[in-house]
Amino acid sequence: MERASALGALLCGALCLGGATADAAGRFEPPDGKTLLIVGQEAGEIGRYWKQVGPAAGYMLYANLDTLSALREPWKGHLCADSGLHSLQDWDKNYPGTVAQIGLYMVGILDDINRGELDDYIEEMGELLRKTKKPVLLRVGYELDAGWNRYTPEQYVKAYTRIARILRGQSADGKRAPIKPVNNVALVWHSAAYLTYGERPFTDWWPGDEYVDWIGISLFAWKNESDNKANLEQAEKIATFAKAHGKPLMIAESAPKQYYPVTSDRAWDGWYAPMFAWIAAHNVKAFSYINQDWNAQPMWSNVACGGGGDWGDTRVQVPGSRVLDRWQLTVSSERFINQGDALYKAIGFAPDR
Known part of the structure; x- marks a missing residue:
């Protein structure tokens, strides 16, 4: 590991946020009124989207911190995994001029x-991400306040802060020499925007402005109106919180699931058009859409794995x-920034960082 000098780390302090800018507005953030389209979530489906629909600004994948799966080498999961192939190398090799949005699993x-x-x-x-020399949006312990993850706020804040400090070239404990700041990684604080674990306020999981570059939410279609209402109301609260803290807002996970199938005449007006309207109304600066055949994943289709699920295709x-047709027209509009030199210029990223 490349270590920063003690003097450099001292001078760096809270200002070494590791990116093209170190201000409160966030890192790798497009201008107001612009949105990065990020497509997920497994390599095969992402490749098919690129060929059949067109380029996007980014690629979405998942990785485990305690094994570095999908980062050290491609990861295909196991029989009952909701995974497919996830690979940092696949993104780095096949999608130049894009960002990676990575969900870091820490359960x-x-x-x-x-x-x-x-x-x-x-x-x-940090070193594996640095070597890509491309911008990375890292969701540290994604859906941090969700009941299914069971992160207590105290544990999570401490862990998030430790990761942030290490990646930003600061000593985590005052003993270990810090590494050089990983300048191409922006940190995303990602709420499920739903019912919180222990019914605590989502703000209990907040690690502080100095450690957060983006604020993310999940926004899905749900089976019943009460769940849809809970998701939207919490999303509104977090959007307001992001604005108050000067952080760009990301929809970090989103899909209509089986409730608005793309082959249905009601899909566009029922889910897609309202989603794009929400993006415009809340100045959402990154939209991560899960373009996935969930039914092809053993976790959702194999009876031995439990089967069921409401994700659909x-x-x-x-x-x-x-x-x-309307999707392609919308994501090629002036609001959306896609793959290429214009993307890096818009987000203030220099590829040689």
Whole structure:
């Protein structure tokens, strides 16, 4: 690992946010009124989107901190995994001029992080991301306040802060020499924007302005109106919070699931058009759409894995799609920034960083 000098780390302090800018507005943030389209979530489906629909600004994948799966080498999961292929190398090789949006899975390991037992992994992760020389939006412990993750606020804030400090070239504990700041990584604080674990305020999980570059939310279609209402109301609160804290807002995970199938005449007006209207109304600066055939994943289709699930097939380009033409027209509009030199210029990223 490349270590920063003690003097450099001291001078760096809270201002070494590791990117093209170090102001409160965030890092790799497009101008107001502009949105990055990010497509997920597994390599095969992303490749098909690129060929059949067109380029996007970014690629979305998932990785485990305690194994560095999908970062050290491609990860295909296991029989009952909701995964497919996730690979940092696939993005780095096949999608020049784009950003990566990475969901970092940390369930069950917060105490290990907080004891410093995974510092080597955090540093190695930083080096693997640095080597891409491309912008990375890292969702640290995504959907941090969700009941299904069971992160207590105290554990999470401590773990998030430790990861942030290490990646930004600061000592996590005052003992270990810091690494050089990983300048191409922006940190995303991602709320599920739903019912919180322990019914605590989402702000209990907030690590502080100095450690957050983006604020993210999940925004899905739900089975019943009460769940849809809960998701939208919480999303509104977090959008207001992001604005108050001067942080760009990202929809970090989103899909209509099976409730608005793309082959249905009601899909566009029922889910897609309202979603794009919400993006415009709230100045959302990154929209991560999960363009995925969930039914092809064993976790949702194999009875031995539990089966069930309500995810469906959310690929906009499936045969018989009633949304594809309007999708392509919308994401090629002036609001959306896609792959290429214009993207890096818009977000203030220099590829040689």
